[in-house]
Amino acid sequence: xxxxxxxxxxxxxxxxxxxxxxxxxxxxxxxxxxxxxxxxxxxxxxxxxxxxxxxxxxxxxxxxxxxxxxxxxxxxxxxxxxxxxxxxxxxxxxxxxxxxxxxxxxxxxxxxxxxxxxxxxxxxxxxxxxxxxxxxxxxxxxxxxxxxxxxxxxxxxxxxxxxxxxxxxxxxxxxxxxxxxxxxxxxxxxxxxxxxxxxxxxxxxxxxxxxxxxxxxxxxxxxxxxxxxxxxxxxxxxxxxxxxxxxxxxxxxxxxxxxxxxxxxxxxxxxxxxxxxxxxxxxxxxxxxxxxxxxxxxxxxxxxxxxxxxxxxxxxxxxxxxxxxxxxxxxxxxxxxxxxxxxxxxxxxxxxxxxxxxxx
Amino acid sequence: xxxxxxxxxxxxxxxxxxxxxxxxxxxxxxxxxxxxxxxxxxxxxxxxxxxxxxxxxxxxxxxxxxxxxxxxxxxxxxxxxxxxxxxxxxxxxxxxxxxxxxxxxxxxxxxxxxxxxxxxxxxxxxxxxxxxxxxxxxxxxxxxxxxxxxxxxxxxxxxxxxxxxxxxxxxxxxxxxxxxxxxxxxxxxxxxxxxxxxxxxxxxxxxxxxxxxxxxxxxxxxxxxxxxxxxxxxxxxxxxxxxxxxxxxxxxxxxxxxxxxxxxxxxxxxxxxxxxxxxxxxxxxxxxxxxxxxxxxxxxxxxxxxxxxxxxxxxxxxxxxxxxxxxxxxxxxxxxxxxxxxxxxxxxxxxxxxxxxxxx
DNA sequence: CTAAAATATTTGTCCGTATAAGTCAATGAC
DNA sequence: GTCATTGACTTATACGGACAAATATTTTAG
Numbered sequence: 078x079x080x081x082x083x084x085x086x087x088x089x090x091x092x093x094x095x096x097x098x099x100x101x102x103x104x105x106x107x108x109x110x111x112x113x114x115x116x117x118x119x120x121x122x123x124x125x126x127x128x129x130x131x132x133x134x135x136x137x138x139x140x141x142x143x144x145x146x147x148x149x150x151x152x153x154x155x156x157x158x159x160x161x162x163x164x165x166x167x168x169x170x171x172x173x174x175x176x177x178x179x180x181x182x183x184x185x186x187x188x189x190x191x192x193x194x195x196x197x198x199x200x201x202x203x204x205x206x207x208x209x210x211x212x213x214x215x216x217x218x219x220x221x222x223x224x225x226x227x228x229x230x231x232x233x234x235x236x237x238x239x240x241x242x243x244x245x246x247x248x249x250x251x252x253x254x255x256x257x258x259x260x261x262x263x264x265x266x267x268x269x270x271x272x273x274x275x276x277x278x279x280x281x282x283x284x285x286x287x288x289x290x291x292x293x294x295x296x297x298x299x300x301x302x303x304x305x306x307x308x309x310x311x312x313x314x315x316x317x318x319x320x321x322x323x324x325x326x327x328x329x330x331x332x333x334x335x336x337x338x339x340x341x342x343x344x345x346x347x348x349x350x351x352x353x354x355x356x357x358x359x360x361x362x363x364x365x366x367x368x369x370x371x372x373x374x375x376x377x378x379x380x381x382x383x384x385x386x387x388x389x390x391x392x393x394x395x396x397x398x399x400x401x402x403x404x405x406x407x408x409x410x411x412x413x414x415x416x417x418x419x420x421x422x423x424x425x426x427x428x429x430x431x432x433x434x435x436x437x
Numbered sequence: 438x439x440x441x442x443x444x445x446x447x448x449x450x451x452x453x454x455x456x457x458x459x460x461x462x463x464x465x466x467x468x469x470x471x472x473x474x475x476x477x478x479x480x481x482x483x484x485x486x487x488x489x490x491x492x493x494x495x496x497x498x499x500x501x502x503x504x505x506x507x508x509x510x511x512x513x514x515x516x517x518x519x520x521x522x523x524x525x526x527x528x529x530x531x532x533x534x535x536x537x538x539x540x541x542x543x544x545x546x547x548x549x550x551x552x553x554x555x556x557x558x559x560x561x562x563x564x565x566x567x568x569x570x571x572x573x574x575x576x577x578x579x580x581x582x583x584x585x586x587x588x589x590x591x592x593x594x595x596x597x598x599x600x601x602x603x604x605x606x607x608x609x610x611x612x613x614x615x616x617x618x619x620x621x622x623x624x625x626x627x628x629x630x631x632x633x634x635x636x637x638x639x640x641x642x643x644x645x646x647x648x649x650x651x652x653x654x655x656x657x658x659x660x661x662x663x664x665x666x667x668x669x670x671x672x673x674x675x676x677x678x679x680x681x682x683x684x685x686x687x688x689x690x691x692x693x694x695x696x697x698x699x700x701x702x703x704x705x706x707x708x709x710x711x712x713x714x715x716x717x718x719x720x721x722x723x724x725x726x727x728x729x730x731x732x733x734x735x736x737x738x739x740x741x742x743x744x745x746x747x748x749x750x751x752x753x754x755x756x757x758x759x760x761x762x763x764x765x766x767x768x769x770x771x772x773x774x775x776x777x778x779x780x781x782x783x784x785x786x787x788x789x790x791x792x793x794x795x796x797x
Numbered sequence: 798c799t800a801a802a803a804t805a806t807t808t809g810t811c812c813g814t815a816t817a818a819g820t821c822a823a824t825g826a827c
Numbered sequence: 828g829t830c831a832t833t834g835a836c837t838t839a840t841a842c843g844g845a846c847a848a849a850t851a852t853t854t855t856a857g
Contacts, residue, residue: 080839080840080841081840081841082840082841106806106807106808107807107808108806108807116841116842117841117842117843118842118843118844119840119841119842119843120840120841120842122808122809123840123841130490136808136809137807137808137849137850138807138808138809138848138849138850139806139807139808139809139848139849139850139851140807140808140849140850140851141806141807141808141850141851142807142808157572158568159551159572167533167536167537167540168533168534168536168537168540168757169533169537172533173527173528173529173532173533174528176527176528176552177526177527177528177529177554180527180552180553180554184553184554184564187568189551189552189553189568189569189572190551190552190553191519191549191550191551191552192540192549192550192551192552193544193549193550194540194544208518208547208549212517212519212549380741381740381741381744384741384744384745385744397528440809440810440811441810441811442810442811466836466837466838467837467838468836468837476811476812477811477812477813478812478813478814479810479811479812479813480810480811480812482838482839483810483811496838496839497819497820497837497838498818498819498820498837498838498839499818499819499820499821499836499837499838499839500819500820500821500837500838501820501837501838502837502838
């Protein structure tokens with residue numbers, strides 16, 4: 078548990094970095110802070126003293142405490158040859174590959190990688206963003222956290238716009254902010270993948286999508302688009318939505334209900350390969366053979382997808398190349414060039430997890 | 438008239454600068470200073486706190502206040518809450534897990550991760566080390582590159598010793614430097630693994646080891662030790678050595694020669710799981726069935742090792758736990774505590790890639 | 798209305814006290 | 828001899844109160 082003065086310090090620092098108090102604004106007086114935080118004056122002064130040492134505020138006896146010019150202080154103006162990277166995960170899934178790609182590109186140009194992960198928690202994203210703003214980086218690459226529903230850190234993103242710091246999104250981007258981005262064409266990707274299932278004769282295709290990030294939303298939209306195009310063949314569209322906070326056991330319970338119906342779907346489009354691999358194992362436990370009884374597809378061409386039985390049909394994700402491109406774009410931005418977003422065209426990877434059921 | 442705490446500060450600083458207290462000497466306790474200067478504890482702490490901020494002294498709770506290494510410029514500069522990590526790889530093999538472990542531990546304590554990888558190239562290790570030294574970090578975790586043959590960066594390691602910077606090795610350590618380390622008991626590990634093959638009735642066991650890193654050397658030594666203990670059963674010991682710079686095709690060519698002899702080995706101990714997995718595929722291409730015709734074992738319990746066919750028998754590697762422990766140790770070192778190395782006991786993971794041939 | 802004076806507010810220094818938390822060496826059981 | 832426990836010692840956090848010093852605001856005198 079952090080100490081009281083650390084809590085006060087953290088709160089004040091956040092407000093300063095987020096722009097709630099501008100430079101030379103007067104902070105609340107010590108007595109006010111005493112009341113707000115219900116602590117003694119000693120504790121308030123301890124917190125403020127620390128911030129003064131870090132040159133975030135200055136004090137005038139009899140006058141008050143004021144925000145120092147932290148954005149352009151000599152100690153901070155000299156930018157470190159360091160590029161920050163905020164991702165939802167570091168070691169899981171496809172992220173190691175993305176990070177390697179970034180690292181390769183920027184380390185060849187003398188930059189280091191400052192990593193931070195959010196574990197898909199917007200509060201941790203906030204912490205990460207603040208930490209990044211304290212180190213004065215040359216650039217910042219962000220994979221947004223819960224991008225479809227999370228707007229609680231938009232104040233920090235706005236602040237980032239005013240800072241003289243190149244920012245780049247990967248995997249997804251917010252329309253609200255004009256930062257460049259590098260991402261897969263998720264909607265088209267899902268459309269192509271679902272089309273493929275229609276081509277293979279499937280008419281009842283379940284879609285399972287995570288709806289708290291934009292990739293999930295886009296993939297769901299692509300799935301729906303494909304259904305619209307094939308409305309002549311099939312009107313049976315069923316979508317199961319879940320979010321990060323949901324217990325996956327509950328989700329799988331609902332999947333079981335659906336798959337045990339007599340008119341069950343013959344194919345499932347999964348939000349990503351991670352889910353698809355879990356679903357293959359789950360289908361086995363329901364005594365459904367993949368792909369004989371059920372076709373399953375995913376996204377991202379995860380490393381393990383070729384090893385699972387049956388090998389998973391999926392959509393390509395450039396991973397290391399995406400990291401490489403993101404790094405290259407970032408280097409250009411640091412050199413004050415204007416860059417254009419990069420969107421990768423969809424690419425289908427056919428393996429063994431789907432079956433043609435046209436002549437049944 | 439100067440304030441009381443300024444007087445105390447001045448007096449202590451004079452004593453330190455004059456050499457009355459040497460570096461790491463213990464200063465009078467706060468109670469003693471209270472009596473000496475006839476002031477309250479607050480005043481003493483205010484003076485000492487100021488000196489701490491200027492890095493003239495450091496404090497250890499319950500221990501006392503000590504003279505900091507003020508003559509060195511490095512310690513005077515404000516340290517970033519950043520911990521550097523240099524590994525041979527970032528995204529491959531078991532490294533993502535190790536890095537996750539480190540990240541989880543240190544990010545909970547407000548530290549960020551500054552990553553750099555060497556791709557097993559000593560020149561890149563040199564670049565990484567230099568880059569890390571520029572960024573005045575709080576600490577540095579290093580997995581040494583080509584630790585068995587690479588001494589060209591020893592000058593930098595010596596420099597690190599004189600710097601006031603906590604340094605920690607993982608996976609392997611140099612005897613020449615007294616930095617703490619976290620590693621697996623590789624020699625014992627290899628011994629146990631080879632013993633297991635003897636127990637299963639094997640007498641001709643090929644060892645393939647990478648000899649430019651210490652892990653490879655230790656594993657080779659463990660293999661040899663096991664052979665010495667089983668000299669009654671078998672004298673047929675054969676070792677194939679390779680280095681990072683070697684073309685693996687050439688290595689496998691030699692493996693093919695060995696495996697196609699009539700008196701070929703019945704088992705192979707591989708440097709790590711990565712090699713073992715390649716060897717399983719290679720054995721198939723030679724029409725050797727694993728484990729019927731050839732038993733194969735590796736090290737590190739790589740994520741994929743359970744997915745390959747047959748699932749690989751291997752030695753455990755704590756991976757994420759190792760990262761966690763390394764992070765925890767580093768945090769203690771930053772707080773000026775002395776820490777002891779951590780060595781993990783070997784643990785055998787029996788799977789399907791070895792066969793008992795006692796009753797042949 | 799202006800300028801000086803009085804008053805209120807705000808930060809700076811300092812004290813005494815209390816409890817928590819970490820260090821370290823002596824002690825005692827095994 | 829080894830290891831866990833205990834207790835003395837030391838620093839860390841926190842409270843409340845007091846007065847000093849600088850600044851801000853209001854009042855008052857001209």
